Amino acid sequence: MRAPEPAFFELRNVRCAFGGLVAVDDLSFALEQNSIVALIGPNGAGKSTVFNLITGIYRATSGTVSFGGRSLAKLGTHQIAALGIARTFQNIRLFAFMSALDNVMTGRHARMQASLADSLLHTPRQRREERRVRERARELLRFVGLERSAGDDAHNLSYGSQRRLEIARALASSPTLLLLDEPAAGMNPREKDDLIALVERIRASGVTIVLVEHDMKLVMGLCERVTVLDQGRKIAEGTPAHVRADPRVIEAYLGASDP
Amino acid sequence: MKGRKPVRALRLGLLAAVLLVVPFADHNNAHVDFLANAGAFVLLALGLNIVVGFAGLLDLGYAAFFAIGSYSYAIFASQQFGLHVPFWIMLFVAAAIAALFGILLGAPTLRLRGDYLAIVTLGFGEIVPQTFLNLAQYTNGPNGIGSLDQPSLFGRPFGFSATPYYYVVLGLIALGIVAARNLQHSRLGRAWMAIREDELAARHMGINATTAKLSAFALGAAFSGVAGVAYAAKLDLVSPDQFGFNVSVLILSMLVLGGMGNVAGVIVGSLVLSFVNSFLLPQASNIAHTAGFTYLDFTNYRFMLYGVILVGMMLLRPAGLLPSAKRRAELEAALTDPALAAHEQTEYEGAHAR
Numbered sequence: 255m256r257a258p259e260p261a262f263f264e265l266r267n268v269r270c271a272f273g274g275l276v277a278v279d280d281l282s283f284a285l286e287q288n289s290i291v292a293l294i295g296p297n298g299a300g301k302s303t304v305f306n307l308i309t310g311i312y313r314a315t316s317g318t319v320s321f322g323g324r325s326l327a328k329l330g331t332h333q334i335a336a337l338g339i340a341r342t343f344q345n346i347r348l349f350a351f352m353s354a355l356d357n358v359m360t361g362r363h364a365r366m367q368a369s370l371a372d373s374l375l376h377t378p379r380q381r382r383e384e385r386r387v388r389e390r391a392r393e394l395l396r397f398v399g400l401e402r403s404a405g406d407d408a409h410n411l412s413y414g415s416q417r418r419l420e421i422a423r424a425l426a427s428s429p430t431l432l433l434l435d436e437p438a439a440g441m442n443p444r445e446k447d448d449l450i451a452l453v454e455r456i457r458a459s460g461v462t463i464v465l466v467e468h469d470m471k472l473v474m475g476l477c478e479r480v481t482v483l484d485q486g487r488k489i490a491e492g493t494p495a496h497v498r499a500d501p502r503v504i505e506a507y508l509g510a511s512d513p
Numbered sequence: 514m515k516g517r518k519p520v521r522a523l524r525l526g527l528l529a530a531v532l533l534v535v536p537f538a539d540h541n542n543a544h545v546d547f548l549a550n551a552g553a554f555v556l557l558a559l560g561l562n563i564v565v566g567f568a569g570l571l572d573l574g575y576a577a578f579f580a581i582g583s584y585s586y587a588i589f590a591s592q593q594f595g596l597h598v599p600f601w602i603m604l605f606v607a608a609a610i611a612a613l614f615g616i617l618l619g620a621p622t623l624r625l626r627g628d629y630l631a632i633v634t635l636g637f638g639e640i641v642p643q644t645f646l647n648l649a650q651y652t653n654g655p656n657g658i659g660s661l662d663q664p665s666l667f668g669r670p671f672g673f674s675a676t677p678y679y680y681v682v683l684g685l686i687a688l689g690i691v692a693a694r695n696l697q698h699s700r701l702g703r704a705w706m707a708i709r710e711d712e713l714a715a716r717h718m719g720i721n722a723t724t725a726k727l728s729a730f731a732l733g734a735a736f737s738g739v740a741g742v743a744y745a746a747k748l749d750l751v752s753p754d755q756f757g758f759n760v761s762v763l764i765l766s767m768l769v770l771g772g773m774g775n776v777a778g779v780i781v782g783s784l785v786l787s788f789v790n791s792f793l794l795p796q797a798s799n800i801a802h803t804a805g806f807t808y809l810d811f812t813n814y815r816f817m818l819y820g821v822i823l824v825g826m827m828l829l830r831p832a833g834l835l836p837s838a839k840r841r842a843e844l845e846a847a848l849t850d851p852a853l854a855a856h857e858q859t860e861y862e863g864a865h866a867r
């Protein structure tokens with residue numbers, strides 16, 4: 255008999271408490287490679303905290319987070335990023351005073367080789383790498399529709415463009431797992447349609463995606479599976495249609511002040 | 514782009530030619546002497562700019578590394594211990610020693626930001642000269658170490674003219690500029706910038722903030738190690754009083770005046786302040802004396818003047834004489850949109866922001 259393959263990504267019995275406040279409680283879920291799942295729930299349910307647990311910003315009080323069978327417990331955020339997990343932020347966190355191109359090039363950091371000496375001396379291999387990374391960054395800007403803003407400082411871009419730039423920056427590291435925290439927040443309906451198309455293309459390129467999103471239309475349109483959190487606990491899981499009909503989900507949303 | 518390259522090369526060549534003939538054209542050794550000293554401070558400013566301008570780590574004790582570089586030369590190239598390591602080798606050795614201390618200082622401060630970092634570096638800046646003062650049996654305490662070895666090139670000692678030092682410092686500055694600019698436009702330079710803008714996001718890019726910051730401290734310190742060797746050899750003496758807090762403030766003022774983060778700006782800033790220090794103030798005092806105001810000595814008001822310059826700059830041209838485009842944008846945003854410029858580096862990402 256063969257040992258079961260480790261899950262592509264797995265959270266097992268994860269709990270995260272801040273003092274008395276339990277933000278995530280006994281949460282388990284697994285992701286299949288190249289799937290796209292949504293993580294939804296009312297405000298304060300613990301969705302962003304789950305992302306922060308995955309990228310090593312927060313540490314689980316108990317339970318394990320593993321990626322490709324490997325525990326992330328002892329790794330720093332930069333090491334986790336280097337393993338191929340990238341994310342965007344609910345409150346956009348671009349490098350505001352760097353150009354869009356530089357933002358994306360910075361996103362490639364983990365995959366670049368240039369050492370301190372290379373950086374200091376601009377060795378031929380450093381130059382080659384810079385050229386390659388710049389080219390790739392331009393491609394990514396094209397991919398998200400920002401090729402004309404390459405030279406603009408990130409803070410000068412429109413809100414929707416900033417969200418797309420964050421996605422391009424995250425993709426620069428060629429991640430296998432992409433965490434999107436409310437990527438449609440603040441977008442108008444047209445931008446949302448573009449975003450759906452964009453996320454689908456990313457998925458088609460083989461990236462596994464977790465989407466935190468309040469916009470149900472977006473969730474229903476994109477995701478084959480949905481996990482619902484309420485007060486840090488998983489209250490439902492399944493297909494969008496199934497979850498939407500679940501009385502506990504309806505109650506969680508109706509009970510919350512801001513559905 | 515292509516058409517402008519030759520123009521740039523021409524201008525650079527012209528500048529280099531002028532700088533190279535200065536000692537021949539100007540026979541006043543005092544001027545060359547001034548330029549050699551000012552050049553050492555250009556090196557210091559370039560080094561501090563890596564730490565403060567590029568990586569955004571406020572270092573108020575930078576003169577400590579200047580001291581370490583200078584004392585390295587005094588210890589390894591004088592009668593003090595009978596060691597006579599050649600000047601040219603000491604440039605590398607002192608750079609390495611200073612870099613090591615840069616890492617030692619940096620390591621405990623990594624978790625600190627802004628004000629806290631400034632306070633710890635301030636302490637370090639005080640401790641280092643104090644240590645050289647108190648290790649009197651090795652360093653002669655307040656008297657310092659004198660009669661340092663004269664550098665020599667192809668067997669010819671530098672002698673007491675400032676001219677050879679001028680050329681050495683000029684060469685070092687050229688290397689320093691290339692190094693600083695290379696760093697700025699590289700993987701490491703982008704990492705520094707990213708950390709300066711948003712450390713948490715930077716870490717999500719796979720940037721190891723610890724090593725990036727330590728490399729900034731180490732590289733910045735290496736510059737002042739080199740400057741220390743050149744300065745000590747030229748002065749032929751090191752003593753603890755050369756490296757006080759006022760020196761750290763002076764170098765920082767050079768950055769603020771010229772434009773933090775911008776290599777050209779930093780050079781202009783440091784030259785201007787050196788000029789004010791070594792020419793303007795003494796001259797003003799001389800004039801006052803001949804006019805009968807014998808009690809006036811403007812050199813005593815040096816620090817008041819720095820203060821005035823700093824305050825004036827903040828009010829009139831906060832990004833410096835030659836600001837980097839980035840800094841200017843940051844400052845403009847700070848004036849119009851405090852939220853954007855506050856750089857609140859919350860560890861509290863996304864938590865319930867509404």
Ligand SMILES: Nc1ncnc2c1ncn2[C@@H]1O[C@H](COP(=O)(O)OP(=O)(O)OP(=O)(O)O)[C@@H](O)[C@H]1O
Nearest residue numbers: 272277296297298299300301302303861863864865
């Ligand atoms: N660092 C922290 N310290 C204290 N409490 C925290 C911290 N981070 C999150 N919390 C709390 O944990 C709970 C879950 O927050 P989280 O940001 O994960 O919610 P969310 O589901 O992302 O909500 P939203 O939809 O509003 O973004 C909230 O009550 C929040 O206040």
Ligand SMILES: [Mg+2]
Nearest residue numbers: 302344863865
């Ligand atoms: Mg959230």
